[in-house]
Amino acid sequence: MARRADGPPPARRPPTILDVASRAGVSKSTVSNVIRGVVGVSEDTRRKVESAVKQLRYRPNILARQLVQQRTNILGVVVGDLANPFFAEMAKSVERYAAARGYTAMFCNTEGDSASELAGIELLLAQRVAGIVFLAFSGESRAMRETLQHHVPAVFVSCHEDWGDVVAVDDDLGGRLATQHLIQAGHTRLAFLSIPELWDSSDLARYDGCVDEAQAAGATVTRISWSPPADVAEIDGAARDLRYAFDGPARVTGVFASNDVAAVDLMEFGDRVGLRVPADLSIVGFDDVPMAGLARIALTTVAQPRDELARRGIDTIVERIEGRLIGKPRTTLVGVKLVERSSTSAPPADGFRPGG
Amino acid sequence: MARRADGPPPARRPPTILDVASRAGVSKSTVSNVIRGVVGVSEDTRRKVESAVKQLRYRPNILARQLVQQRTNILGVVVGDLANPFFAEMAKSVERYAAARGYTAMFCNTEGDSASELAGIELLLAQRVAGIVFLAFSGESRAMRETLQHHVPAVFVSCHEDWGDVVAVDDDLGGRLATQHLIQAGHTRLAFLSIPELWDSSDLARYDGCVDEAQAAGATVTRISWSPPADVAEIDGAARDLRYAFDGPARVTGVFASNDVAAVDLMEFGDRVGLRVPADLSIVGFDDVPMAGLARIALTTVAQPRDELARRGIDTIVERIEGRLIGKPRTTLVGVKLVERSSTSAPPADGFRPGG
DNA sequence: ATGAAAGCGCTAACAG
DNA sequence: CTGTTAGCGCTTTCAT
Secondary structure, eight states, X not given: OOOOTTSOOOOSSOOXXXXXXXXXXXXXXXXXXXXXXXXXXXXXXXXXXXXXXHHHTOOOOHHHXXXXXXXXXXXXXXXXXXXXXXXXXXXXHHHHHHXXXXXXXXXXXXXXXXXXXXHHHXXXXXXXXXXXXXXXXXXXXXXXXXXXXXXXXXXXXXXXXXXXXXXXXXXXXXXXXXHHHHHHTTOOEEEEEXXXXXXXXXXXXXXXXXXXXXXXXXXXEEEEEOOTTOSEEEETTEEEEGGGGGSSTTOOOEEEESSHHHHHHHHHHHHHHTOOTTTTOEEEEEEOOGGGGXXXXXXXXXXXXXXXXXXXXXXXXXXXXXXXXXXXXXXXXXXXXEEOOSSOOOOOOTTOOTTO | OOTTOSSSOOSSSOOOHHHHHHHHTSOHHHHHHHHHTOXXXXXXXXXXXXXXXXXXXXXXXXXXXXXXXXXXXXXXXXXXXXXXXXXXXXXXXXXXXXXXXXXXXXXXXXXXXXXXXXXXXXXXXXXXXXXXXESOOOOOOXXXXXXXXXXXXXXXXXXXXTTSEEEEEOHHHHHHHHHHHHHHTTOOEEEEEEOGGGOOHHHHHHHHHXXXXXXXXXOEEEEEEOOTTOSEEEETTEEEEGGGXXXXXXXXXXXEESSHHHHHHHHHHHHHHTOOTTTTOEEXXXXXXXXXXXXXXXXXXXXXXXXXXXXXXXXXXXXXXXXXXXXXXXXXXXXXXXXXXXXXXXXXXXXXXXXX
16 A cells, blocks of 8 residues: 655665654754753654654664763673572562663673683673673782773662772671571571672672670571582582481581582481481571571571662662762672571480481 | 774773674684584684683674564463462473573463463563463453464463464363262262463363363262352352362362362362361362472362473474474363372261361 | 765754 | 764674
8 A cells, every 4th residue: 555655765774863853844853952952942842753753663773872972871790600590689689670771681601600601791881881890809919900991981880899888788797696596596506608609799798697696695507608509619618418417416417508508408417317407507608598498498687688688779870870879989888687487496405416 | 993992901891792703813713613512613713813802701692683683582472370380390490491491481470360361471572582371361352372383483381372383281081080089989069179360272272171071970060260268159150159069969069170270279278177088078189280289188189280381382392483393373282190098978968067 | 895975863053 | 852873792795
């Protein structure tokens, strides 16, 4: 069927600003002004342009805009492990808040591997992201730090680095809360469990808080580094069967896991080897992922306000990008609280044999 | 007039191809040729250029390249819900395979809401993505379909649309497998459970498979649509307390949930209201998310080969983008299999009261 | 084998 | 208030 002679062009290629300009009978700058909403365009021309835009179904070419402005509206987001519910939830929130501020999130999953972290950041930088949100940072590369510092603003959410803005919980306090809970329940032989792939500065702070609190109460803290679902782990620096930590008269009866995934994995380990939780072993996690609230898991854990972290993180980096925040890195701390469920109780009576 | 006609680079802003050219004493075309690895550059000049690149730490400006080439190397990925472990795992795999093919993934979380799905796709299109991978698609907008069809290739992974390439499992078969399992265990009053926010064409196929199989065996299928953790649900079209379905002489004893998240939520519901799984109620899920394998969950489910889906999905769209695959949409089906765990058993004896 | 030149579509001074 | 003009940094013919 024939079209009207003066109808929209057959639209082989998308219309450019020039098409709109000639259609509206103005110059392309005027079209640009209308599109960007700058003040000082007569109501009359504005209408003409808008009508032309509509008729041609014109949409500005972001690529061209980005090239001339020398920056994108893309935010790079470095995620430790998307399969970890904590990161998945954070990623969701971050994307939502970024969108609300007019930015698009581009994720980059590092799997805790600092080589792919580096590669991912290179990619982000190559895409000319306006800023980078670290949801996890191994912090291994000094060269990267220098590169980043000169290129784009960075915000560390739920992790810590001294050369960028930080939005996080008080991890040390979280560690203390978890430890206090275990101690108050009567435990004296504790362990701190972490997963090497996810280890970062936050874990360290949680560990420190745990140790401080334990020492103040005369309790011991065994350090366990474990990659589930392996049978072996590094226990106080030595590779051993993980069961070793929970066996014998000096066995640990209370574990503070530096994140819920580790905690749930340990629970699973207990289920498999016949360690009852909490009868034989009390476990406290960190993060409060949705799964922790399931009746069958019922993990006592330290809750991070994920949504608030994401919102403040985005607020911070957007302010930094748009120049409203200048000067030294800013640290924003948000609250943590202990959520008591059923993975913790008093330790078994002395001499009691696990699984008995 | 050239911006920096000659002299050393002012070093404030990143070096351009012109800086490299003058440093190496060649033209910018030559630099471009070296960078893109085109054949027919003398070994000598190549070395000179490469050395200049290294000295200046030059890195091509992707934005400029994209502008002239009229396309990016960004792949848009539409995700139903990142907080759903199935999508999180898929997102991870998709990102990895995309990176392996030289593409960067840009995710867009829809929360099952077709308005934000539309908004997300607009954003993706505005970023001039080279293609879109749908990990979920509500498929509500006809206008969108037309827009997309003319703009970028699309591949539907683990979901179905007839106007783009599809890489998915045989959902109908999956539904049959789950249903057969329940029937063989002795169940005759079944239910199909889905979550309205996640409902899509895959769910429909799973439902059809379930109904077909049930009818062949003379079993009934109650249809339940539930938004956890609500107390009410839509049961065979009527809003009722969810417990209603599992109560009385005609109660359902076996549920096929169209995804594991729904299955686990139902399990949780059962735990809260005193319905024992599998004694009172057998549950089969779909997806086989990592959580399903936990001893405390032990969900019998239909496993999707996530990694294979992701790999083939990326393969397909990359071939489409790069012009090696042309013509009508292609459908690739990959296998499913039932994973038996402990959420299913024979139904309770007739007259047996749930929770008794 | 290399260089010159013409844009890609847009923004941002600066004139008028 | 609107138009003119000069690029953003790169790829890509087309000459040489």
